[in-house]
Amino acid sequence: MNVDGTPFRSIWLNEDGWSVGIIDQTKLPHVFELTDLKTLEDAARAIEVMQVRGAPLIGATAAYGICLAMREDASDDALDAACARLARTRPTAINLNWAIDEMLGTLRNRPRDERLEAAYARAAEICDEDVETNRMIGVHGHDIIKTHADAKDGGRVNVLTHCNAGWLATVDWGTALSPIFQAHEASIDVHVWVDETRPRNQGAALTAWELNHHGVPHTIIVDNAGGHLMQHGEVDLCITGTDRTAANGDVANKIGTYLKALAAHDNGVPFYVALPSSTIDWTITDGVRDIPIEQRDATEVTRMNGRLADGTVVEVDIASPGSPAGNYAFDVTPARLVNGLITEKGVAEASSEGLLKLFPERASD
């Protein structure tokens, strides 16, 4: 999407034809800084320190990491070592292993002197496929937003979102934000309530940054505010992303998503979840019971980073010293609270039946 009028993806091949450009997301929202990946180790480190984050972007970065490794040494040993190094970067990102397997499948049985070119070609494809998947999520989600705009006679449509499921988390478009970008492109008057999304503040830091620099009207709110807004008719629909969707339509997403789904349900506000179908875990039939919830370091709750008046970025302690803190990273929203799953194939009802109707090839699993 655009950054102040200039189109960007979150990862790209530089003009030299081999090095890889990324946005250093650890610096956002305070500074917009590009950086180059020139070695396997650069790519691995970028994933580890979260210069890149978001499952699809992590996968794309790993793919290019293997390209950079092949540039130095296209041997089987080097390929295996590269895959092993990248696999260690983040323990749980599903797309990471998927991308590594894709690259391995492409390169393994190929002569060494063809590997470099094949690697770059497959990495580019992985990126383009992600962009196309997200674009299609946006096409289907756009229709939902348009229905609301039409019902309001072209009046402003207020969409609430939680966390960051924008283009920065993917290669482009994003998942939950793709329908919003497309509605905005189609001149629908769309305004986004951006949950700040404590503890890591991806809403106020990344979603607001994306929307602001692309020019989409939005307002940051604390995570506590959405219920009040829905009670008073200020939200037309909610769209969030998801980290894992169970086969029954239960949806794991950033902690706090469940609370917004409850408020939407209580106020008759439609609640949608946008996802590439690769996010569906067909092996889990009860998401609330069976999706494991990561607990992260308490300092994410008790510390915060921010800018001083002179622009310096510092970390401060915000909580009462000596008090313990708990940090649950995700929660699971039961399918009964979800009005629809927006995928690249269309919008599914959040249920086993709804998902199988859209993905009949899974019926035999």
Added chain:
Amino acid sequence: MNVDGTPFRSIWLNEDGWSVGIIDQTKLPHVFELTDLKTLEDAARAIEVMQVRGAPLIGATAAYGICLAMREDASDDALDAACARLARTRPTAINLNWAIDEMLGTLRNRPRDERLEAAYARAAEICDEDVETNRMIGVHGHDIIKTHADAKDGGRVNVLTHCNAGWLATVDWGTALSPIFQAHEASIDVHVWVDETRPRNQGAALTAWELNHHGVPHTIIVDNAGGHLMQHGEVDLCITGTDRTAANGDVANKIGTYLKALAAHDNGVPFYVALPSSTIDWTITDGVRDIPIEQRDATEVTRMNGRLADGTVVEVDIASPGSPAGNYAFDVTPARLVNGLITEKGVAEASSEGLLKLFPERASD
């Protein structure tokens, strides 16, 4: 309650018999600092800059402010000027006007040379009455916690609370925290999930500080986490305070309270609200519709204060620069989501009938 073993109220008469001691709450949780009020202006300023906050404590501070004014000049003019000065400090605190009226009623028709003594006597009474009201809220709330402890065979009772309705907001005991302090005193194994309560973080800053220094087990969580905890049986009951309760049992409280009440309802977790009966607004019969919601400055959302590693307290910008923010201070939880209103007179059902049963003298209003 105790601060590291030493009993404190939030306001007290110093040993000199005339000056007034307070805890400078603007410094919490970073520094525990006492300060003295020696003039009317000191008291007014303490309310304005929120060295003291919480409706009951504001009232008590205003009462002592009039004492300090009478010390310098006990004339009618000085009394009127003192009341006018104090009434200007905070626009909406109900107890402020109540306390000023009480002091006026006590002093107006009294000879000048008796006013000083009478003022100090009435201010002390106002404080003691507040302490007794909150103690009784705690007595009734303790019984509820004890029922849960008994049902768990003395196992740990997990209480979730939102914002700060502790002793720092009152003269002592607090409202929502009074039952918790009393359960803890009675050796019930009680543990508190402390919502940090964005944007002003009164949970992580004040509630956690109170509980930590009194020695009550607790864990700070982000406001997003409560739904997940309730879904997984980690919360036995919720207790919050309220800024205004409508005659039908609807409850206005810090933004986000409604979301926790929804989650409690969805998971069969009892949700209680603790309040002195002075908080009931008998003129409002539909809280969701009619209680006005204050909108505050956006910088409360986009900035945060905290401690640097060297202990310096600074303010930092935490959000994407240039993005607007909305700041709704309260929300209203419908009575249907509230299991009981814990007052100094006992526990009422959250409904017109329930409240009138406990306060039959209001039936004719």
